[in-house]
Amino acid sequence: MPVPGPGYSITVRVEAPPSASAAGDLTGSVGRAGGVITAFDVVESHADRIVVDITCNALSADHANDITDGLRELPGVTVRKVSDRTFLVHLGGKIEVNSRVALTNRDDLSRAYTPGVARVCTAIAENPEDARRLTIKRNSVAVVTDGSAVLGLGNIGPEAALPVMEGKAALFKKFAGVNAWPVCLDTQDTEEIIRAVELIAPVYGGINLEDIAAPRCFEIERRLREKLNIPVFHDDQHGTAVVVLGALRNALRVVGKDLADCRVVVCGVGAAGSAIIRLLQKKGPADVIAVDIDGIVHTGRGDSDPNLQSIAANTNAEGRTGTLSDAVAGADVFIGVSAPNLLNAEEVATMNSDAIVFALANPDPEIDPLEAQKHAKVVATGRSDYPNQINNVLAFPGVFRGLLDAHAHEITDDMMIAASNAIADVVDGERLNASFIVPSVFDSAVAPAVADAVRKAATAGRTARPAPVGGSSLPWSMAEDLEY
Numbered sequence: 001m002p003v004p005g006p007g008y009s010i011t012v013r014v015e016a017p018p019s020a021s022a023a024g025d026l027t028g029s030v031g032r033a034g035g036v037i038t039a040f041d042v043v044e045s046h047a048d049r050i051v052v053d054i055t056c057n058a059l060s061a062d063h064a065n066d067i068t069d070g071l072r073e074l075p076g077v078t079v080r081k082v083s084d085r086t087f088l089v090h091l092g093g094k095i096e097v098n099s100r101v102a103l104t105n106r107d108d109l110s111r112a113y114t115p116g117v118a119r120v121c122t123a124i125a126e127n128p129e130d131a132r133r134l135t136i137k138r139n140s141v142a143v144v145t146d147g148s149a150v151l152g153l154g155n156i157g158p159e160a161a162l163p164v165m166e167g168k169a170a171l172f173k174k175f176a177g178v179n180a181w182p183v184c185l186d187t188q189d190t191e192e193i194i195r196a197v198e199l200i201a202p203v204y205g206g207i208n209l210e211d212i213a214a215p216r217c218f219e220i221e222r223r224l225r226e227k228l229n230i231p232v233f234h235d236d237q238h239g240t241a242v243v244v245l246g247a248l249r250n251a252l253r254v255v256g257k258d259l260a261d262c263r264v265v266v267c268g269v270g271a272a273g274s275a276i277i278r279l280l281q282k283k284g285p286a287d288v289i290a291v292d293i294d295g296i297v298h299t300g301r302g303d304s305d306p307n308l309q310s311i312a313a314n315t316n317a318e319g320r321t322g323t324l325s326d327a328v329a330g331a332d333v334f335i336g337v338s339a340p341n342l343l344n345a346e347e348v349a350t351m352n353s354d355a356i357v358f359a360l361a362n363p364d365p366e367i368d369p370l371e372a373q374k375h376a377k378v379v380a381t382g383r384s385d386y387p388n389q390i391n392n393v394l395a396f397p398g399v400f401r402g403l404l405d406a407h408a409h410e411i412t413d414d415m416m417i418a419a420s421n422a423i424a425d426v427v428d429g430e431r432l433n434a435s436f437i438v439p440s441v442f443d444s445a446v447a448p449a450v451a452d453a454v455r456k457a458a459t460a461g462r463t464a465r466p467a468p469v470g471g472s473s474l475p476w477s478m479a480e481d482l483e484y
Contacts (some may be wrong), residue, residue, distance in 0.1 A: 002278045003037045004057035005132070009085040010064045011275040014071055015078040016232060018050050020288045024154050025074055028249055035067040053306065055085070058089075094166045095173070095181075100387065141400050143168045144197055146188045149213035149236070149271075150452050152362060158184035161211060168210060168235075168396075176397035176447045178404065180208065194223050201228050205404045208396065209234040214270040215307050216469060231403045231411040239392035241398070242416050243438070244276050244358065245283065246423035247390050250437040251378040255354035257332060259285050265331045267291045267324055267366060268338030276306055276335060277315060279420075280414055288315045289327045296320050296327050305425035323349075332356065332375075340364035345371040353377075361389055378434045387435040394423050396440060398450025406458035415457040422446075422453035 002124070016022045030037055031208060035056040044051035053088040057063040064084070068149065072079050072180055102108050102126060110116050124130050131137045134154040147161035148154075165182030172180035180368045185196050193216075197207060209221055224232045233239070233379065252259055266273050266283050269292045277288055290311050296305070298319055320327065324342060328334055334360045343366045357376040359365035363381065367388045372379045380388035399419050404410060426439040426446055439446050 002437075004059050004063070005035065005184060006057055007086060007087060007175060008060055008064055009038070009055065010058060010067070011039075011053050011083045011085060012068055012071060013051065013053050013080040013083075015049050015051055015080060016074070017076040018048065020044070022050060023052075026052060026054060026071065027076070029070045029074055030067055032065040034063065035244060040427040045256055046237075051080070060415070061126075070200060074225040090163055090166075094163075096167050114393040123126040125221075126362040131202070135203075136179060137203060137205050139166045139177070139179050139404055140204050141172060141178055141184045141202060141208050142204045143172075143180050143208045144185065144193075144212075145210045146181045146185050146193055146212055146332075148211070148216075150211045154354055155213065156189075158186050165210060168208070171393050172397050172400065175393065176401035176451065178397060178400050180400075187366065188216075190219055192418050193220055194227070197224055197226055201230060203228060205402050205407075206230050207232045208400065209236075209419050211236065212271075214274070215305060217271050218274070218307055219388060225410065229409045231400075233272065233396070233399065233403075233410050233411055234275075235392055235396050237269040238279075238411075239281040239399070240272040240337065240360075240390075240418055241275040241392050242420045243392060244360075244393040245279055245417070245420035246394070247358065247388065248280075248333065248335075248356070248379055248433055249420070249439045250335075250427055251356045251358075251380070252432050253432060254437060255356065257354065259283055261286055262332035263287045263289065263330065264333040264335065265289045265324075265327045265333065267293060267336040267342060269308065269311055269326075272335070272337040272360075273335075276309060276337065279413065279416060281314065281419060287317050287333070287437070290315050291324045291327050295323050321366050334358065336365075336366035338366060340366065343367040345374045348372055350428060351375070378437060380437065388437050389441070390438060394446055395419055395450065398422070399445035399454055401447060401451035402454025402458065406455045412457070414460075415454050416458040418452045418453040422449040425449065 016026060025040045027037055029042065035058055037054060037056045039055035041053045042050055042051055054068060054136045055207050055413050058067055068079060068082050071077055076274065101112050103112060103288055120134055124134060143165045143355055145161050145165055147156055147158040150156050150164055162182055165184060169180035172178040185193055187193060207224065209217065212220060221232055221234045230413060262285055266288060268279050269290050269369060277290060282290060296316065296398055297308060297312050298316050300322055304314065328347050330352060332352045337360050346354060354377040355375065356378045357372045358380045359367045360382040365381045369379050370382055380390050382390055421424055423438065423446060426443060427436060
């Protein structure tokens with residue numbers, strides 16, 4: 001059952017009579033409307049009136065209006081203003097650029113800009129690899145979207161996608177010290193997107209593709225990985241897959257099962273589902289059954305989509321057919337990255353004992369977690385108001401921190417598996433239980449652990465770019481381990 005949350009938090013400024021019952025009348029009205037008060041502040045007090053700010057959580061925008069209407073109906077109460085606290089957070093954007101060097105006198109200016117900067121430009125011209133040490137390229141990522149598949153909102157375009165990309169950039173900085181910048185492209189043409197990213201790539205040490213619709217996202221990522229000498233990571237695919245794999249490893253520990261003995265059902269074979277399947281298969285499950293809107297994916301369906309053809313050829317070893325209900329019967333694990341309310345408790349009951357259910361559709365999962373818990377041993381969602389939130393922020397900041405620190409020019413499956421293991425390992429044996437299979441997104445140990453794992457995997461796999469022949473053109477040796 002959904003509960004009021006901070007995503008629909010409002011502050012209502014009201015005038016009320018200065019009676020002894022004023023506070024109770026106001027809070028009672030909000031409570032009767034189903035709001036949850038988080039703050040009550042008297043901002044003005046006069047002989048004939050008081051002015052109060054009431055901050056409360058609601059279920060939706062319509063629910064917030066109902067709360068406000070209830071206050072207006074109180075005798076002697078006037079609603080002055082209603083502020084949506086989510087919109088207030090976004091006023092003027094959520095990120096900004098700050099200088100890392102002092103610019104307080106002529107000497108500072110001479111070194112940071114002209115004439116001193118010319119020497120640095122010359123050094124980079126002679127050896128372009130030095131850009132990784134002498135510019136923002138060392139610690140910068142482009143968050144690239146075309147606005148075609150934003151959250152659950154769909155194709156809303158580049159301007160409307162910008163708040164999400166800003167948020168992503170803020171998370172990069174908060175959790176891993178990575179400078180990220182939104183790049184929202186006003187095109188949904190595959191070739192134009194690829195070319196645009198090629199053209200901006202010299203500025204960045206990595207590319208994070210975001211909210212680009214399938215199946216175009218697969219070709220865009222593949223082609224950019226071939227063309228660029230920096231890592232290209234589609235977070236909707238690989239970030240989700242990394243966190244799911246880490247969570248599944250711990251869930252299997254809770255139920256005492258081995259993945260090699262488990263049949264896994266993946267519902268949804270878009271960007272996230274396809275990546276989950278491909279990374280999961282690196283770990284050797286007994287079988288994977290993919291399910292989309294047309295039912296179980298199998299070679300006999302005659303799908304024309306190359307992605308579905310590839311999945312059909314590499315999953316469903318027994319050639320099962322039918323619906324999602326047919327797929328989950330006798331399965332050990334359900335992973336949903338699809339749509340709300342596709343699964344019910346009775347179908348979960350047909351799964352093997354100690355079943356694992358990851359219902360990750362947002363904001364409404366494939367099955368109500370409380371319903372799933374009637375028969376499943378471990379349940380996870382993508383929501384923050386239930387235990388076991390599977391959230392990409394556990395992966396992408398640390399992944400890129402490790403890639404940038406390693407000066408990596410690509411990202412591999414081994415590096416993503418290393419990241420997933422690092423996430424799982426943050427939850428030690430003493431804390432691991434059915435309601436705690438992944439760490440909190442605010443656990444400060446996560447990003448450094450992921451970064452360290454990725455950096456080591458990059459070095460072991462020799463994906464870090466070697467030093468140029470003849471060495472750097474810099475006039476002296478510079479440390480590679482600058483901190484940000």
